[in-house]
Amino acid sequence: MGIKKIAFIVFVVVMVLLACDRGENYDYEYSQPQAFDDGIETASLESVGMATGPIRAMMDYINGVEMHRIHDILILKNDRLVFEEYFPGYAFIWNSPGSDGEWMEYTRETDHFMASVSKSVTSVVAGCAVKEGLLPNLNRTVLDCFPEYGDVLVGQKAAITLYHLITMTSGLAFDENTYPYGDPRNDISAMFAAADPIRYVLERPLTSTPGSQFFYNSGTTNVLAAEVARAAGMNFLDYANLRLFNPMNTQGGVWHVFPSGDTFASGGLFLRPRELAKIGLLFLNDGLWQGEQIVTPDWINRSQQQHVATSGFPADFGYGYGYLWWIRDFAGGGTNYRCYFAAGWGDQYMFIIPALDMIIVFNCGNYQVNARISPFDLVEEYILEALN
Numbered sequence: 001m002g003i004k005k006i007a008f009i010v011f012v013v014v015m016v017l018l019a020c021d022r023g024e025n026y027d028y029e030y031s032q033p034q035a036f037d038d039g040i041e042t043a044s045l046e047s048v049g050m051a052t053g054p055i056r057a058m059m060d061y062i063n064g065v066e067m068h069r070i071h072d073i074l075i076l077k078n079d080r081l082v083f084e085e086y087f088p089g090y091a092f093i094w095n096s097p098g099s100d101g102e103w104m105e106y107t108r109e110t111d112h113f114m115a116s117v118s119k120s121v122t123s124v125v126a127g128c129a130v131k132e133g134l135l136p137n138l139n140r141t142v143l144d145c146f147p148e149y150g151d152v153l154v155g156q157k158a159a160i161t162l163y164h165l166i167t168m169t170s171g172l173a174f175d176e177n178t179y180p181y182g183d184p185r186n187d188i189s190a191m192f193a194a195a196d197p198i199r200y201v202l203e204r205p206l207t208s209t210p211g212s213q214f215f216y217n218s219g220t221t222n223v224l225a226a227e228v229a230r231a232a233g234m235n236f237l238d239y240a241n242l243r244l245f246n247p248m249n250t251q252g253g254v255w256h257v258f259p260s261g262d263t264f265a266s267g268g269l270f271l272r273p274r275e276l277a278k279i280g281l282l283f284l285n286d287g288l289w290q291g292e293q294i295v296t297p298d299w300i301n302r303s304q305q306q307h308v309a310t311s312g313f314p315a316d317f318g319y320g321y322g323y324l325w326w327i328r329d330f331a332g333g334g335t336n337y338r339c340y341f342a343a344g345w346g347d348q349y350m351f352i353i354p355a356l357d358m359i360i361v362f363n364c365g366n367y368q369v370n371a372r373i374s375p376f377d378l379v380e381e382y383i384l385e386a387l388n
Contacts, residue, residue, distance in 0.1 A: 002241035003253035003271075028059035033084040036108075039249050039290060040274055040281075043080035050075075050386040055083060058382035061373075062087075068373045069347075071106040072273045074361040075383060079281060081274070084108070089365050092346070095182065099346075099367040111252045111270040112363045115344030118255075118269035119221045121244075123166060123303060123324035124279060125236070126228055127287075127295035128243035134231035138163040142202070145227045152203050160210045165224040166323045167307045171208040172201065174217040180368075188267075191219055197258045198226050214308045214321055218266040221324065222258075225265030236263040248282070248289050250275050267344070273361050276342075280352050280359035299323075304340040304352075316376070318343075330376075332384025349375050356387070 030052045033042040045052050055075075062068055068087075075083035091101035092113040106112070114121070129135045142160045143153040153160070156171070164170040179185040184193065187204070194200035201219035208215060229236040237255050240263075245253065253275060256268030278289070283304070287295040306320030306327050318341075320327035326343055329336045330353065341351045347364035360383060362375040 002246050003237060003250060003255050003269075026056040026060055028056050028063065030056055030059075030083075033081045038251065038274060039278060040076075041080045043078075043082050045077075045082050045386065048077040048080060048082055049388045050077060050082060051388055052386070054382045054386040058378060059085065061382075062378075065372050069365040069369070069371065070373060070375075071110075071112060071363045071365060072361070073378075074273050074277050074359075076277055076280065076359040078357050079284070081277065084274075086110075092365065092367065098369060100365070106363075108274055109252065109272060111254055111272055113344075113346070113348070114269040114271050114276070114363075115267050115346055115348050116218065117271075117276070117342040117344040117348045117350065118265060118267050119218075119324040120342035120350070121240075121269055121271075121276075121279065122221055122225050122265040124282070124295060125240045125244055126166065126224060126323075127299035127303065129228045129231060129239070130299055131293070131296050132243070135162065135228065138166065142223060142227075145230065146198070146202075146223075149199060149202050152199065156206055156209060157202070162224060162227060164210050165220045168214050168216055168220070168321055168324075169211050169308055170217060170220050171206045171210045171212065171215065172217055172220060173204045173207045174201070174215075174219045176218055188218060191222075192258060195260065197260055197262055198223055214310050214312075216312060221266035222262065222264065225263055229263075235261075236265060244279075244294060245275075247292055247294060248275075248278050250278075273363055276350055277359055277361050280350055280361070283352055284354065284357060284359065304354075330379055330384060332380055333387060337384070347371055347375055351379060 032044045035042045069089055070087055071089045072086045086106045088105050091104050092099055093101035139161050143158050160170050174187045176186055176188045181188055183189055191197045191200050201223055225236045232239040252272040254270045256264045258264055282289055282294055283300055286297040287293055287300050303323040303325055305322055308321050310318055310321050318326035318328040325340045327340050330339050337353050337355050339351050339353045341349055343349055346367040349362045351360040360379060
């Protein structure tokens with residue numbers, strides 16, 4: 001049980017209009033998800049007040065788009081899984097053209113590449129450490145945590161705190177967009193090539209005063225994870241298994257590591273979609289899982305609060321950032337619903353909409369291609385339209 005680790009060495013949305021009326025001529029037939037002994041209850045759409053028509057229309061639309069690259073969609077409402085569908089697609093391979101491996105059938109037992117959804121899961125693990133008293137103060141400086149890096153944590157860098165790491169406000173430069181993954185000039189690639197990935201991240205120059213603004217940085221989440229590991233006295237993944245994955249009866253999953261042995265906390269997680277959805281349920285139930293307090297209600301609240309306004313990302317993606325969670329609104333039925341969500345490269349998403357007691361999971365394979373279907377559009381144009 002628990003997530004395994006394996007070595008990780010390398011490192012215009014096109015919408016097709018429906019040809020038929022959305023309420024007629026369905027080919028897709030909805031069925032209630034199957035129940036398994038995994039801690040997730042299932043129910044029908046109708047039993048939680050959702051109409052099947054828009055969901056059937058969504059599936060007909062998706063199935064009519066060639067090479068849509070959606071691998072799975074899950075919808076949970078009122079703590080129950082009410083929709084679960086999987087699609088064939090390419091396996092994820094880092095060093096192949098387009099990151100496309102062999103053609104495969106995605107199923108509920110597939111460990112799917114989560115990319116930067118890993119960051120949000122890392123935040124949950126940090127919350128476990130806070131609950132246990134291992135991280136009593138997020139305002140503690142990184143220099144206090146890692147005095148051995150005192151030669152690089154100088155000047156304003158000495159003021160960087162754990163809070164800055166978890167809110168993407170460290171001010172440290174990190175460029176993973178100018179050059180493709182695999183290019184040695186990409187900071188992700190360079191971080192993997194470094195003998196000490198934590199030092200590599202902390203050596204980056206400052207682009208802004210710590211705490212002053214949002215700057216997306218896939219390096220600093222690994223520094224946060226390293227401090228959790230140090231405080232726990234064990235490998236980060238071992239601690240994650242102990243306090244999060246094992247108590248939640250996680251059956252699958254792997255988490256890649258750097259050559260140094262440190263967990264690639266910002267992007268190396270592969271997880272089954274149902275397992276990810278269980279973390280969403282944790283958030284909608286004040287940190288409780290089957291009677292066990294995994295993280296505190298206070299941590300859940302702080303994680304989904306807007307701590308900083310985002311910049312450098314499209315406004316319709318998200319307007320705020322919490323503890324490694326994005327924040328945006330969705331419009332449905334004339335109402336705006338606040339949503340916080342985990343997001344990863346290739347269109348990996350878990351949307352949590354507290355006012356609707358709803359979780360929506362998407363895993364896709366849009367790594368190096370433009371998405372032909374937007375998960376954001378599917379939420380607003382179909383899923384929220386299914387609410388009675």
